[in-house]
Every structure is written in structure tokens, then in C-alpha cells.
Amino acid sequence: MAVGERTRWAHTYADAVPALSVPWPAVAFPQPRLLVWNDDLRIDPLDLTTLVGAGADTRALVYSGHQWGVYKPRLGDGRALLLGELPDGRDLHLKGTGPTPFSRGLDGRAAVGPMLREYLFGEAMHALGIPTTRALAVVATGERIERDGRELPGAVLTRVAASHLRVGTFQYAAATEPGSLRALADHAIARHFPDAAGSPRPYRELFRRVVDAQAALVARWMLVGFVHGVMSTDNTTISGETIDYGPCAFMDAVDPATVFSSLDTTGRYAYAAQPEILRWNLARLAESLRPLDEVEDLLDEVPRAYARYWAQGMAAKLGVSTPDAALATDLMALLHAQHVDFTTFFRALAAGTARDLFPDRAAFDAWAARRAPLVTADRAAMDRVNPLYVPRNHITDAVLAAAEQGDLAPLHRLLAAVREPYVERPGLADLTRPGTGPHVTYCGT
Ligand code: AMP
Numbered sequence: 001m002a003v004g005e006r007t008r009w010a011h012t013y014a015d016a017v018p019a020l021s022v023p024w025p026a027v028a029f030p031q032p033r034l035l036v037w038n039d040d041l042r043i044d045p046l047d048l049t050t051l052v053g054a055g056a057d058t059r060a061l062v063y064s065g066h067q068w069g070v071y072k073p074r075l076g077d078g079r080a081l082l083l084g085e086l087p088d089g090r091d092l093h094l095k096g097t098g099p100t101p102f103s104r105g106l107d108g109r110a111a112v113g114p115m116l117r118e119y120l121f122g123e124a125m126h127a128l129g130i131p132t133t134r135a136l137a138v139v140a141t142g143e144r145i146e147r148d149g150r151e152l153p154g155a156v157l158t159r160v161a162a163s164h165l166r167v168g169t170f171q172y173a174a175a176t177e178p179g180s181l182r183a184l185a186d187h188a189i190a191r192h193f194p195d196a197a198g199s200p201r202p203y204r205e206l207f208r209r210v211v212d213a214q215a216a217l218v219a220r221w222m223l224v225g226f227v228h229g230v231m232s233t234d235n236t237t238i239s240g241e242t243i244d245y246g247p248c249a250f251m252d253a254v255d256p257a258t259v260f261s262s263l264d265t266t267g268r269y270a271y272a273a274q275p276e277i278l279r280w281n282l283a284r285l286a287e288s289l290r291p292l293d294e295v296e297d298l299l300d301e302v303p304r305a306y307a308r309y310w311a312q313g314m315a316a317k318l319g320v321s322t323p324d325a326a327l328a329t330d331l332m333a334l335l336h337a338q339h340v341d342f343t344t345f346f347r348a349l350a351a352g353t354a355r356d357l358f359p360d361r362a363a364f365d366a367w368a369a370r371r372a373p374l375v376t377a378d379r380a381a382m383d384r385v386n387p388l389y390v391p392r393n394h395i396t397d398a399v400l401a402a403a404e405q406g407d408l409a410p411l412h413r414l415l416a417a418v419r420e421p422y423v424e425r426p427g428l429a430d431l432t433r434p435g436t437g438p439h440v441t442y443c444g445t
């Protein structure tokens, strides 16, 4: 690739807030090989050299974060680099490019399996209409890396994101680079909520917008049974996009305590804990913004906005025209008590076969009798909001194991299914089956 092409990417963020990133090169990978390329993003082809960051003007971003509730003053891109910003303003970011000043003794590498997983989940979430970063490519580096005593093939993921600004970015600026805080907030406004710039209190308006975007996001997660797994403040974006697919998964049988991360022994980031953790994370953002404006009173809007988005979403899923929080909440309790698969239930409800999923049919009948008079949507309308195909845990594991052995066909088949999650197609019934064994747990990176 010509040098001129490499320099076409802007670094408006690094230019606006120089203290929050450092120029840093990728390590050299002698034998990169393209595994997957995402045509759906409609980005001009990039050569392999660029996809592993070789010779590019890459930057490592710095941020802080509360991980598992513990404040880490300096995290940052420990294994990632920002390649630059596309002409439309989105970030192009590489993950797995080697150590940086923020690696904290870790190897700076990423493995093929988890990077293909990030690709798969981003595509699934996007197809579900849920804001998310998306992978453009996964390249095998040719290296072997060590994880949990195993040797695994290494990879670099290229992803596209509205930005990589996080709550943790504001925490870092507030604590360590206070002179940069205003420029950071101005950049975030210009990039994500430009009309907030005209507000008499722009930083308060910024916070209000982040609250709304994140409340909507987490409600969308809950409505598809998604457990992020690592809702640390550095994984909570300012844009309202889902970021960093690690030990995340879609819940099978409903259980509020569902976790998939082997590290989450207390259930801090469990399925039902996510809305409350969001509020906690946004409280950290509110504290960080304090030098610019008082916003803490707006935190009460987090549960309110969340409840609104969730109730609206549940109304659509249940085919009723008016949100009925009690009907929806009681359903979740019933699904939990009766161990019913979350995704299966809503399709079966539309098909008129949900009753068969409940060991205690009378309990379902009592709930269904409350819903019946409220129903306004037909089966087709309900099927348009209730996915049939999500990347189920046990299927994803099998597909990625095959990919690690060099067989990408099962991954492409699953990708094709989850990219059109609402439309039933022949020959894909195996992908709709809930997992049977205990939840697989993993650290995920
Ligand atoms: P994550 O849980 O993927 O959001 O990562 C949390 C932090 O750990 C980020 O600062 C990452 O850059 C860093 N990190 C994770 N894995 C590695 C690794 N293998 N090498 C260096 N840094 C890492």
C-alpha cells in the first residue's frame, strides 16, 4: 500500500486531546493471513500489512477504569492500537498488535478464537438492531501465543467503532490530566452529540445523552438475553455502542444470576445486575464531569430511562400495544421458575406453542390469561422483533473450535443465520437448540 493511502486516516482525537494517547507501533508479524473480511461494512479492501498495523501511524489510547469495582488508575490500549478515523468519523482500531506502554506485563496478543468470537457477536448484535462496534477483519498472525497453559494461534482483529471514548477515558482525564477534561468533553460532544454543543449547559447535556444512549443499550441487551460479562467502566462507551466481547453470551434458560465469566464469582456482572451496574458506571462518569458541571442529580434518570426502554421493548416482544411492566416482570419470574429458554419462549408465544415449554402449564395459563386481552400484534409482527437465531453458547464454542482447527465453514453458516435472525430458514434448526450442559465459563480473552 502506498504511504499516501496510509496517511489518509485522521487522528482528530489525538489532535484534540494529545495527553490521552501515545504514538506507538505494532509489533512485526512475519506471516499474516486473512481469516475473515466483513464485506457488509462496505469499506475498501485493506492490505494485510495495514491490517496488522505495520508501518502505520498508530496510537495507543490511555484510560482508567473500575474493573470488578476496583479502580485502576491506568489501563489503556494494552494490546490494541488506533489506526485512525475513517472519513465518516468512525474509528478503525486493531486488537492484538503487541505490547504497549499500557500492557501491565501482559503479552499484548490476542488469540484467533476470541477474535472470531468478537466478530460473530458484533454481527449478531448489529443484526438485532443493537448499537455495537463491528469487526472488519480477523487476521491470523502466524504466531502461537500462550493462554492458560495452552498454545493458541494468534490473531489481530480490526474493528470499527463510533469512537473508543469510554467512561474510563473521562475518569483518567479527571484524575490524571485535568487540563484535558474540557477538550475531551468537547470532542465527545462534537463527535457523538453535536447538537448538545448549543445547549446552555453542554456538559450536562452530554451526560444526559450518554445516560439515554446507555439506558437504551442495556435495555436492548436485556431484551435479547445478552450478558456482557465485563461491564467495567472502561467497557462502557460514551457513544452507547456495545464494546469488547469477552466472556459474554446469550442466556439460554432464564436465570437472573446468569454469568459466563469464570472470574465473576460474585455475580457482579450477572444478567439481572446489568441495569444497576450501568447506573454505578454512569455515577463514575458523573463524578468525572464534576469540574465541568453538576450532573449527579441526573443519575436518577438511568433507572427511569432503562425501565421505559425495557417496558416498551417487552410490549413489542409480547405483541401487546401498551407497555405493562407487571406483565413483563411476572413473565420473567415465571420463565425463571420454570427454567424456560429465553429466546425460544418468544417465538413459541407467537406460534401459539409456548404452553408446552412450561412444566407447570397452569402457571403459564394464568399469565397468558392476563396477556390475552392486551394482544394486538399477529405472529408475523412478533417474529419481526423476536430473534430465532442468536449465537448460542454451546454452538459458538463448537464453531470456534472448528475455526481454530482451520475449518471456517461452521462459522460462516452461523454468521449467515445470525445476520438474519428473525427469518426462519430450512436446514438451520440445530442452531436454535438451547444448550443442555452447565454454562461454559471462561475468561474469554
Ligand atoms: P478487556 O477486558 O478486554 O476490556 O481488557 C481490559 C484491559 O486489559 C485493557 O486495558 C486491555 O488492553 C488489557 N489487556 C487485556 N488483555 C491483554 C493482553 N493480552 N495484553 C495486554 N493488555 C491486555
Ligand code: MG
Pocket: 234, 235, 244
Ligand atoms: Mg476493554
